[in-house]
Amino acid sequence: MGTGLIIGLVALGVFVVLLVIIMGMYNGLVRSKVDCDNGWAQIDVQLKRRYDLIPNLVETVKGYASHEKGTLEAVIQARQQAVAITSDSAHAAQKADAENMISQTLGRLFALSEAYPQLKADANFRQLQEELASTENKIGFSRQHFNDCVGQYEQKRLSFPTNLIAAMFNFAKREYFELGDAAQREAPKVSFS
Numbered sequence: 266m267g268t269g270l271i272i273g274l275v276a277l278g279v280f281v282v283l284l285v286i287i288m289g290m291y292n293g294l295v296r297s298k299v300d301c302d303n304g305w306a307q308i309d310v311q312l313k314r315r316y317d318l319i320p321n322l323v324e325t326v327k328g329y330a331s332h333e334k335g336t337l338e339a340v341i342q343a344r345q346q347a348v349a350i351t352s353d354s355a356h357a358a359q360k361a362d363a364e365n366m367i368s369q370t371l372g373r374l375f376a377l378s379e380a381y382p383q384l385k386a387d388a389n390f391r392q393l394q395e396e397l398a399s400t401e402n403k404i405g406f407s408r409q410h411f412n413d414c415v416g417q418y419e420q421k422r423l424s425f426p427t428n429l430i431a432a433m434f435n436f437a438k439r440e441y442f443e444l445g446d447a448a449q450r451e452a453p454k455v456s457f458s
Contacts, residue, residue: 290421290430297418301439304411308442309352311404312364318400319344319367322374322393329384330377340370357411357440364404371397408442415439 323337330337347363350356375394378385385391418439422431430436 287430290427291434294418294421294427294431294434294436297414297421298436300414301411301418304407304414305353305357305442307407308404308411311400311407312347312352312360315367315397315400315404316344316348318393318397319371322371322390322397325387325390325393326374326377326384329381329387333377336370336373336377340367340374343367343370357442361442412441412443415441 319340323340326333327337343363343366347360347367350359350363352360378390378394421427422436422438
């Protein structure tokens, strides 16, 4: 065997090893991106459930506190704004802001039940409160899973040498699904007493 052939085989071997490493890094980024998309889809399912519960809740409250029109309209408007935002992980920050507004208006809506004992005693209202509280918990778990996926993706995307592959194939930055200020971090108060 000639020296040229040996050098050629070594070069080919190095090339194949580098190609396998690059493919592994690329596939790792793709897996992380898919995990983020799946995490976002789970949030989206829970948000849709929340959106579906809100009109029923507003109608129930309207029967007891129809003169609280401002609060009822604020809840419906917040819901409409949240539904209008494109539901993909690229718009996570905008979606989070809209969800924060829903949480605030729902908090005001639930505060009405304290002023209206008949509403507080209504079985339908209590059931809707319970379903909404359950949905809020599921949203929280889904958001945590999504943010974990985004953290893993961003770690891969920014770590050397994977960052070179990420830049070469345009793997974009992902946003966390975060709540704004401390007051928004608390779930709406739901009371069954």
